[in-house]
Amino acid sequence: MTAVSFMASRRRALAGWAVWGCVAFFLLNLAALILSVVVNSFGTTWFSGWLPQGFTTAWYADAWKEFALGEVLQVTLGVTLAVVALSLLLGVPAAYALARRDFPGKRLVLLLLLLPVLLPPITYGIPLATVLYKFHLAGTMTGVVAANLVPALPFVVLVMTPFVEQIDANVESAARMCGARTRQVFSRVLVPLLMPGILAAGILVLVRTVAMFELTFLVADADSQTLIVALYSAAFTPGIRAAQAIDAMAVIYMALSAVLLVVALLFVNPTQIVAQVKEATAE
Amino acid sequence: MAAEAPARPRARPPRGGRGGLRHRLAERGVDRVLLLLLPAVLIVGVLFLYPMMYGVGLSLRPKDGGGLLGNYTAFFGDAYQRGTIGNTLRLAVPAALINVGASVPIAYRLRGRFRGRRLLTAVLVLPVTLGTVLVADGLLRYLGPRGWLNRLLLDAGLIDQPIRLIYNYWGVLLSLIITGFPFAFLLVLAYLSGIDPTLERAAATLGAGPWQRARRVTLPLLAPGLATTFVLAFVLAFSVFPSANLVGEPAGETRVMAIAAYQAAFEKYDYSMASTIAVLMGVFELLVISFTLFLRGRLYAGPAMGGKGS
Numbered sequence: 001m002t003a004v005s006f007m008a009s010r011r012r013a014l015a016g017w018a019v020w021g022c023v024a025f026f027l028l029n030l031a032a033l034i035l036s037v038v039v040n041s042f043g044t045t046w047f048s049g050w051l052p053q054g055f056t057t058a059w060y061a062d063a064w065k066e067f068a069l070g071e072v073l074q075v076t077l078g079v080t081l082a083v084v085a086l087s088l089l090l091g092v093p094a095a096y097a098l099a100r101r102d103f104p105g106k107r108l109v110l111l112l113l114l115l116p117v118l119l120p121p122i123t124y125g126i127p128l129a130t131v132l133y134k135f136h137l138a139g140t141m142t143g144v145v146a147a148n149l150v151p152a153l154p155f156v157v158l159v160m161t162p163f164v165e166q167i168d169a170n171v172e173s174a175a176r177m178c179g180a181r182t183r184q185v186f187s188r189v190l191v192p193l194l195m196p197g198i199l200a201a202g203i204l205v206l207v208r209t210v211a212m213f214e215l216t217f218l219v220a221d222a223d224s225q226t227l228i229v230a231l232y233s234a235a236f237t238p239g240i241r242a243a244q245a246i247d248a249m250a251v252i253y254m255a256l257s258a259v260l261l262v263v264a265l266l267f268v269n270p271t272q273i274v275a276q277v278k279e280a281t282a283e
Numbered sequence: 284m285a286a287e288a289p290a291r292p293r294a295r296p297p298r299g300g301r302g303g304l305r306h307r308l309a310e311r312g313v314d315r316v317l318l319l320l321l322p323a324v325l326i327v328g329v330l331f332l333y334p335m336m337y338g339v340g341l342s343l344r345p346k347d348g349g350g351l352l353g354n355y356t357a358f359f360g361d362a363y364q365r366g367t368i369g370n371t372l373r374l375a376v377p378a379a380l381i382n383v384g385a386s387v388p389i390a391y392r393l394r395g396r397f398r399g400r401r402l403l404t405a406v407l408v409l410p411v412t413l414g415t416v417l418v419a420d421g422l423l424r425y426l427g428p429r430g431w432l433n434r435l436l437l438d439a440g441l442i443d444q445p446i447r448l449i450y451n452y453w454g455v456l457l458s459l460i461i462t463g464f465p466f467a468f469l470l471v472l473a474y475l476s477g478i479d480p481t482l483e484r485a486a487a488t489l490g491a492g493p494w495q496r497a498r499r500v501t502l503p504l505l506a507p508g509l510a511t512t513f514v515l516a517f518v519l520a521f522s523v524f525p526s527a528n529l530v531g532e533p534a535g536e537t538r539v540m541a542i543a544a545y546q547a548a549f550e551k552y553d554y555s556m557a558s559t560i561a562v563l564m565g566v567f568e569l570l571v572i573s574f575t576l577f578l579r580g581r582l583y584a585g586p587a588m589g590g591k592g593s
């Protein structure tokens with residue numbers, strides 16, 4: 001090994017360690033940050049010092065009762081499942097049409113579907129809330145589901161289109177030759193072949209909807225708010241509730257969405273979705 | 284793809300009438316399959332396009348009169364309101380740049396196969412699940428004047444008095460980095476995995492060192508993906524509403540456009556002004572996105588998949 005290449009490999013190793021060092025520093029601080037919330041949610045009082053004076057689980061019981069978490073979770077579940085079901089039901093056929101046909105005005109339709117993904121939710125959330133209030137839909141479950149459908153439906157269409165493109169159209173033609181009608185082609189051929197994509201899109205919409213704060217916040221009232229909105233409302237009006245109870249609720253939220261994410265990662269390799277989109281556009 | 288449509292057209296030449304029209308439309312790709320698109324387009328039209336149009340119209344009808352552009356002149360005439368544009372961009376642009384910039388070297392190191400790769404990826408992605416409130420609460424506790432960090436630095440004698448990292452710009456920026464980094468990282472990792480590794484090996488055969496390979500081969504191929512990632516990270520950071528309220532200084536330094544819009548709508552019940560701010564938010568956001576895409580157009584260096592083909 002020459003001196004030059006030795007120096008080069010030394011420098012490369014050093015750069016590698018620098019990157020890992022930064023990652024470790026970031027993760028260490030992040031862990032401390034999360035831990036401080038978890039510790040506080042189990043602490044009795046914590047005015048100063050490294051740790052609270054005592055530990056208790058009472059704040060979790062408190063949070064559950066005071067914030068009516070049972071009801072909130074029910075609403076969250078209902079809203080999320082409705083959004084997932086509707087966005088798949090409407091989005092998958094639309095993705096099929098977009099993948100199989102080239103028609104005048106296709107670019108316009110694509111733009112319409114791209115905008116809700118590219119604009120921050122608040123920009124369309126405020127006009128949408130205004131319209132929903134006008135039609136007395138704000139504050140109802142219908143209104144919350146409708147608002148959350150705006151980013152979810154285009155998301156499903158955009159994720160599903162490359163999945164459909166990967167299925168050979170000849171498979172459908174063959175099914176038709178064997179006498180299958182359109183409905184049967186869909187239910188017996190396309191849906192089974194598309195299942196991985198449908199599953200991926202559904203799970204991603206689920207995770208996104210649970211985390212969607214702005215839209216639900218703008219159109220929901222006390223009876224139709226999801227967990228993330230209830231959490232924010234509690235955190236934003238400090239003094240009324242104990243800080244530890246709010247932290248307990250934040251930990252509950254974190255646990256719930258961590259479980260969802262882990263489930264999602266078991267079914268979906270998130271890096272593959274982008275790669276598939278990429279292959280489709282590269283052609 | 285369109286194997287079905289041109290299957291039979293020549294057999295029966297279109298001769299006007301209903302069947303002929305249908306054929307001619309089918310040749311252009313318009314047939315009953317497009318009906319499948321209708322429900323989705325209708326829903327997005329009713330729930331997105333109509334409210335947006337309604338909002339634009341509403342913004343042109345100021346609550347207190349003052350002509351078509353009354354709200355817009357009022358917004359730009361008021362330094363407190365106008366300042367929200369700068370506040371938003373000062374948070375969103377650096378946050379997106381940092382998230383994308385930090386993702387590149389980390390994703391680069393994580394590309395190869397080694398033990399613990401999946402675990403490390405999962406650990407880096409997991410902060411997605413924290414939620415803004417937990418991050419905000421955590422920042423307040425951990426970085427607060429009596430938090431662990433300040434305590435540690437004080438005890439070590441590195442500082443004389445607690446450093447101020449919360450209830451200001453830095454708190455919000457940190458919160459945006461913690462919540463936004465996993466998304467950016469995941470996307471960059473995906474784009475990087477999509478680049479054919481044989482291209483780099485070919486460059487190595489021609490004598491390119493690691494730094495040259497990264498700069499002349501991988502980065503140009505990654506550029507389009509980086510632009511897309513930046514756009515999505517920017518969209519995420521642009522509506523910083525919850526964290527700007529919780530760990531920022533919502534009346535001053537971190538009074539972002541989202542806060543101004545929310546206050547106009549739900550505190551002053553001036554939906555017209557709120558729509559105006561929402562429209563302006565959209566305009567400024569799309570300006571940054573178009574600029575990014577313009578840059579991407581100039582940097583584009585060809586498909587990243589190489590000659591894989593199969």
